[in-house]
Amino acid sequence: MEKHQVSLGQLYISFLKIGGLTFGGGLAMLPMLQREVIGKHRWVSEEELLDIYAIGQCTPGIIAINTASMIGYRKRGILGSIVATLGEITTSVVLITLLATVLNQVEDNVLVQQAFGGIRVAVCVLIAQAIISLSKKSIIDLPTFILCCLTVLATVFFEISPILCIVVGILFGLSAQNLKRRKTR
Amino acid sequence: MIFLQLFYEFFKIGLFSIGGGLATLPFLYRLAQNHPQWLTPQNIADMIAISESTPGPIGINMATYAGFQAAGPLGGLIATLGEVAPSIIIMCIIGRFLSQFDKNQFVKDAFYGLRAVVIGLIIYAGSKVFLVALFAERTLRYKEAVLFIILFALAMKFRKIHPLIWIVLAAILGILLQLPS
Structure with a gap:
């Protein structure tokens, strides 16, 4: 200190x-x-x-x-x-x-409901924007692209827990990068 | 005891969401699924708008709002404290033992996979928001869909414009177009 x-x-x-x-x-x-x-x-x-x-x-x-x-x-x-x-x-x-x-x-006011109807559309825009800009740094090659698609499939269609996805992502990162290094050596 | 439960649930969110505010979204949807009396998918969509248009970190704003919906003002406070508790613990440990944490090879390797998963999780959470905003019982709401395309095109063209501006503009258009259609 x-x-x-x-x-x-x-x-x-x-x-x-x-x-x-x-x-x-x-x-x-x-x-x-x-x-x-x-x-x-x-x-x-x-x-x-x-x-x-x-x-x-x-x-x-x-x-x-x-x-x-x-x-x-x-x-x-x-x-x-x-x-x-x-x-x-x-x-x-x-x-x-x-x-x-x-x-x-x-919240029961009609004007407020209409405003939020519009606001929710803006939120979609902000999320789409965030996904695009975050992807540029995170989806950098084919394996990361596939991993991202699998995560979407697992969560949207099979309701797999996000915590499990995070753990799998960490394990994948560790093993894939290690394999890569071993190959280049 | 709802306050203990809230603290526990948000402690988990703080512990597992890596990469900032939006990364907490998939966990909040899980929470809405498991505790429908606490908050609804619609609450979450509104909460994102409110969190983006008020000062403070988005993740914290969302925790306060979700906790408030579940159990009033004290609920908001407890949920927020639960969400920040893991940060304090982890930062104290890292500060004490691992000051070069971000340069560690293991951490870098883990992030190669982790980042891709986080994007996938945000897409999952985003799809729920789209479902609430643009669809009514699985049929497309046309006015909203057209508005989305126009706003999205504008937002991609004028990237520097603050999110608050889009939210205010959309609120005004919502009233003029008499949404939800």
Whole structure:
């Protein structure tokens, strides 16, 4: 841990700002994160932040939460990890609770129903867009393409559990890459 | 005890969804299947729109909303805490023992297969959203389908436009076209 102490209050406030001012999580949080964590406080270096972000992407859980937990841990140990995470989720919990309360009261309104009829179409557009852009980095050759198709078949038609799919994906990745290396050797 | 159950279910979601907010979707659909009284596929479609148009990580917004639908404000809080608990535990372990985690060869190899599966899972979850939005009892809703094609073409052309703009535009069009058709 660093010599100069970061107060838990400071950690909380910084991640409250990061959570409250980024729309969409994931990549969208990077600029805000850089400003708070590097620009203002110099808590971590630029490279360290990118490493932490990379770790956040390849570990279970929401990327934004992983990043907050990791920075909190590096600065103030386990307590820091908890405080930074609580800061990151505060806005979501408060805002969504308020919104859900209001929405549940107006859901029978015809205009609201019509608006949501349109909104659901927009959600389809956003999901289609996300799938296309994510595919570019993930479906890189024939085996990954086949694996992706098999996952769709298994879940859509046979109701196989997503957890099982994840485990199979990890095992496939480990064995396929090992085989590849053995062949080239 | 619904709160314990909620915590447990969302702890599992936090533990197994790798790769960000949308990756939690297939698990939420599973949840809706197993606990229909907690949330419906329609709830999930609406929840994505709300999560995309409010600040905060999408996965967290969705957890709060799902927990709220299941058991009110406290449910929202408990579900969210359940979802972030694995992150805190795992990050503390990695921070203590494996600071070069992302450069580990095993991790890189695993991700070669894992990424493809995650895309497949998002397509699965996406198909459920399409079913709610564009179909009524397995017959295509024409107005919605045409609107989808137009919005999708626009969104692919103007990629920089924030999701919130498309959601607001679609809400207005929904009222003008008197959806759902």
